[in-house]
Amino acid sequence: MSGLPGRTEVLVVGAGPVGLAVAVSLAGHGREVTVVDKQAAGANTSRASVVHPRTLEMLERIGVAKRLTELGRPVEQFNIADGDRTLVPVRFDKLPTDYPFVLMIPQSTTEQVLLERLEELGGTVHRPSTATDVRQTSDGAEVTLESGEVIQAQYVVAADGMNSRIRDLAGLGFTGGDDLLPLNFTLADVRVESGLPEDEVLLYFSRPGMLVAAPLPDGSFRLVAEVDDAPEHPDVAYAQKLLNARGPQETTARVTEVVWGSRFRIHERVADRYRDRRIVLAGDAAHTHSPAGGQGMNLGLRDAVTLGDALAEALTTGNESDLDAYAINNRAEAVRVVSLAHRLTRLATAPSVLRPARNAGLHLLAHVPAFRRTLAEQLSALGHR
Structure with a gap:
C-alpha cells in the first residue's frame, strides 16, 4: 500500500470526525501524525447533525470553527413542545460565548471541513487501511494492517468507533458489558412544504410519543x-404519519421527500479506562450513548482537541501529565454526559399514561428562569467548562 510510513509519532486509527480532529490538532502543533481508516471513502450521510457552543469554542483552537459556522445553520432556540403548545423554551442567544447558538450541520460536512484542514496542514488519510492487531x-x-504492513508509533489513538478493535485488543473495554436500552428509533431527513420553523429545534413531547424536528442547512x-x-x-x-400524530396540529407540514433515513437502538457505555500506556481512546471508541441532546459527536470532538494538545505536549517535552489528566477528566465528563442523555431519553420516552403529568410538570418548571438557564448550559456543554 503506497504512501504508508513504517514509523510515525502518532497513528490515528479511524477517520471520522474525532480521528480527523485529533490529527488536525497534532498537525497544527507540528507533530507527525498518520491516519488510517478501513473505509474506502468518507461518510456521505448526515448522521450527527448538531455542534454545540462549547465544542465550537474548542474547535477554534484547531482552525475550523469559522468555516463550520459559515456552512451550518445557527439556531438560537430549542423548544420542548406538545403539539402547538410550548412547554419549555430554551434559548442559547444569551449564553456567555462567542457562539450563542447550536449549529445544525451534517456530519458529512463536518468531516469534509476537518479533512480539508488536515490537508492544508500537510496531512492525509490512508484508505482503505484496516488495523487488525496492536502490540x-x-x-x-x-499496529499491523490487513495488508500485512506494520506501522510503529510512539502513540496510537483508537478513534475507530463503537466497535473499536484497537480498544478491545488493548483491554480497554467495558467490564460492565453493553447496556442496550429497549428502545427503537427512526431517523429521517425530509423536505417539507411549510409547517416547521427554520429557526428553532423542536422536541415534541406529544401523547403518541416523542419527535425531534431540527432544521438542516440545505432546507x-x-x-x-x-x-x-x-x-x-x-x-x-x-x-408524514409521524409528523401528523406528533408534530404541529394547527398547520400541516407536508413531507415531499425523504432524503435519507435509518433506524437505530441506543447503547450506553463508557470504557473502563481511556489509556493504557501508549494506546489512548477517543470518541465512540471510549463512550456511546443516547443521541438525546445531540451530545455524542460533540463529546468526541472535545475529546479530540484535548487529546491532541496532550499528545503534542508528551511528544515535545516527554511529560505525560496532560495525557493522564485527559484519561481521567474526559472519562468523567463522558459519565456525566451519558447520565444526562439517559435522563433526557427516559423523559422523552415516558410511558403514555405518564405523559400528561410530565408535560404539566415541565410547563410549570419552565416558569423558573434558573431551570431554563441550567438546561441551556447543560445542552450547550458550557456548564462543563
Whole structure:
C-alpha cells in the first residue's frame, strides 16, 4: 500500500470526525501524525447533525470553527413542545460565548471541513487501511494492517468507533458489558412544504410519543422518533404519519421527500479506562450513548482537541501529565454526559399514561428562569467548562 510510513509519532486509527480532529490538532502543533481508516471513502450521510457552543469554542483552537459556522445553520432556540403548545423554551442567544447558538450541520460536512484542514496542514488519510492487531513495545506500539504492513508509533489513538478493535485488543473495554436500552428509533431527513420553523429545534413531547424536528442547512429537516418497530428505510408516508400524530396540529407540514433515513437502538457505555500506556481512546471508541441532546459527536470532538494538545505536549517535552489528566477528566465528563442523555431519553420516552403529568410538570418548571438557564448550559456543554 503506497504512501504508508513504517514509523510515525502518532497513528490515528479511524477517520471520522474525532480521528480527523485529533490529527488536525497534532498537525497544527507540528507533530507527525498518520491516519488510517478501513473505509474506502468518507461518510456521505448526515448522521450527527448538531455542534454545540462549547465544542465550537474548542474547535477554534484547531482552525475550523469559522468555516463550520459559515456552512451550518445557527439556531438560537430549542423548544420542548406538545403539539402547538410550548412547554419549555430554551434559548442559547444569551449564553456567555462567542457562539450563542447550536449549529445544525451534517456530519458529512463536518468531516469534509476537518479533512480539508488536515490537508492544508500537510496531512492525509490512508484508505482503505484496516488495523487488525496492536502490540505495545517499550517505547510505543506497533499496529499491523490487513495488508500485512506494520506501522510503529510512539502513540496510537483508537478513534475507530463503537466497535473499536484497537480498544478491545488493548483491554480497554467495558467490564460492565453493553447496556442496550429497549428502545427503537427512526431517523429521517425530509423536505417539507411549510409547517416547521427554520429557526428553532423542536422536541415534541406529544401523547403518541416523542419527535425531534431540527432544521438542516440545505432546507431539509431531521426527524427522530422513538417507535415500536422502526423501518430500515422510512418513506414519505411513514414520515408524514409521524409528523401528523406528533408534530404541529394547527398547520400541516407536508413531507415531499425523504432524503435519507435509518433506524437505530441506543447503547450506553463508557470504557473502563481511556489509556493504557501508549494506546489512548477517543470518541465512540471510549463512550456511546443516547443521541438525546445531540451530545455524542460533540463529546468526541472535545475529546479530540484535548487529546491532541496532550499528545503534542508528551511528544515535545516527554511529560505525560496532560495525557493522564485527559484519561481521567474526559472519562468523567463522558459519565456525566451519558447520565444526562439517559435522563433526557427516559423523559422523552415516558410511558403514555405518564405523559400528561410530565408535560404539566415541565410547563410549570419552565416558569423558573434558573431551570431554563441550567438546561441551556447543560445542552450547550458550557456548564462543563
